Amino acid sequence: MTKHEMINILYVDDEEYNLIYFVAVFRRYFNVFTALSAKEAEVTLAQNDIHVLITDQRMPIKLGTELLADSVKK
Numbered sequence: 318m319t320k321h322e323m324i325n326i327l328y329v330d331d332e333e334y335n336l337i338y339f340v341a342v343f344r345r346y347f348n349v350f351t352a353l354s355a356k357e358a359e360v361t362l363a364q365n366d367i368h369v370l371i372t373d374q375r376m377p378i379k380l381g382t383e384l385l386a387d388s389v390k391k
Contacts, residue, residue, distance in 0.1 A: 323348045325365060329358040329372040329384065355379035362388055 327350040328339050336351040343349050350365060352358035355376060361367070372384050 324368045325350065326369045326371065327352065327358060327361055327365075327367045329353075329355065329370070329376070331373060331376045335373075355384040358384055359387070 323346070325348045326343065328336060329352045330336055330339075331353055333353060336353070340349050340351060347369075350361050350367065352361055355372075355378060358370075358372070362370070370384075370388055374382060376384075
């Protein structure tokens, strides 16, 4: 399976270390996108075909559940 055939995952967390660790573990198996905020995630969602969205619940400005709900509406 080539990189272009892999599933695109967006992982959103306001703690950068969690993002770095996630990428280190899963980059061989998935195209991993990361975002430090819901606002950054919304840009990534608008520009890419994301298959799986994983998000932290407690983030500044917008909760993870709000981001998930907004991403379904679009």
